[in-house]
Amino acid sequence: xxxxxxxxxxxxxxxxxxxxxxxxxxxxxxxxxxxxxxxxxxxxxxxxxxxxxxxxxxxxxxxxxxxxxxxxxxxxxxxxxxxxxxxxxxxxxxxxxxxxxxxxxxxxxxxx
Amino acid sequence: xxxxxxxxxxxxxxxxxxxxxxxxxxxxxxxxxxxxxxxxxxxxxxxxxxxxxxxxxxxxxxxxxxxxxxxxxxxxxxxxxxxxxxxxxxxxxxxxxxxxxxxxxxxxxxxxx
Numbered sequence: 001x002x003x004x005x006x007x008x009x010x011x012x013x014x015x016x017x018x019x020x021x022x023x024x025x026x027x028x029x030x031x032x033x034x035x036x037x038x039x040x041x042x043x044x045x046x047x048x049x050x051x052x053x054x055x056x057x058x059x060x061x062x063x064x065x066x067x068x069x070x071x072x073x074x075x076x077x078x079x080x081x082x083x084x085x086x087x088x089x090x091x092x093x094x095x096x097x098x099x100x101x102x103x104x105x106x107x108x109x110x111x112x
Numbered sequence: 113x114x115x116x117x118x119x120x121x122x123x124x125x126x127x128x129x130x131x132x133x134x135x136x137x138x139x140x141x142x143x144x145x146x147x148x149x150x151x152x153x154x155x156x157x158x159x160x161x162x163x164x165x166x167x168x169x170x171x172x173x174x175x176x177x178x179x180x181x182x183x184x185x186x187x188x189x190x191x192x193x194x195x196x197x198x199x200x201x202x203x204x205x206x207x208x209x210x211x212x213x214x215x216x217x218x219x220x221x222x223x224x225x
Contacts, residue, residue, distance in 0.1 A: 033213060033214075048210075048211055050210055090155075097208075098214075099145075099157055099171075100155075102156070104152060105154055
C-alpha cells in the first residue's frame, strides 16, 4: 500500500527565512505532485515532478525529487507572508490511472 | 474561465437523507475524480472516472455512488447519509497522463446531522 508522509505538519516561520518541507513515500514512483491550498479554498497545482533528479522552481518555491530515496522536498527561500498556505504532496503509481495518494499537508504560517 | 464547477457549495443533511453532488468541467478532460477532505488529513479518493460511461472505486468508496453519463459531468451520490460523511468534497479533472495535474473545484461543504 502506497503511503505518503509529509513533515513537518505545521510550520510557523518569520518572513525572510528559508525552510524545507519534506515528502516521503513508501513505494517506487517517479511521479510526484505539489499543490497549494489557501484556507477555505480549492487546491492549486504548483509542480509536477516526473523523474529522478527533477527540479522545478517558481518564484521563492523550489521542488525536487529523489526517486531512489523516495523523497521530495519543497524549499522556500526568503519567505513572504503571501506564501502562507497548506502545501500537499501527492504520488501516483504507474498503472493506477493517475490515482493520487496524498500526504496530510503542511500548514505553513509566515509571520511578518 | 469556469474550469471545474461544483454544486452546491454548502449543504446540511439529516442522517438517512440522500443527495447528489454535481461536478461539471468545461476543459474537455477525460479523467474526473471525487475526493473527500477531513481535518488533519490529505485528500482521499472516493471514486474516479477515466472517460464517459466509466467509473471505478477509489480508496474510500463505501456509502457513495457515482455516474458519468456525459463527459463533462461527474455526479456523486449519497444514498443514506451518515454523520461520518460530514466532510468537504472536492471534484477534480485532468486530461490523464503523467504530466497533467488535476484541476480542482471549489469544494462542497457537507454536514450530516
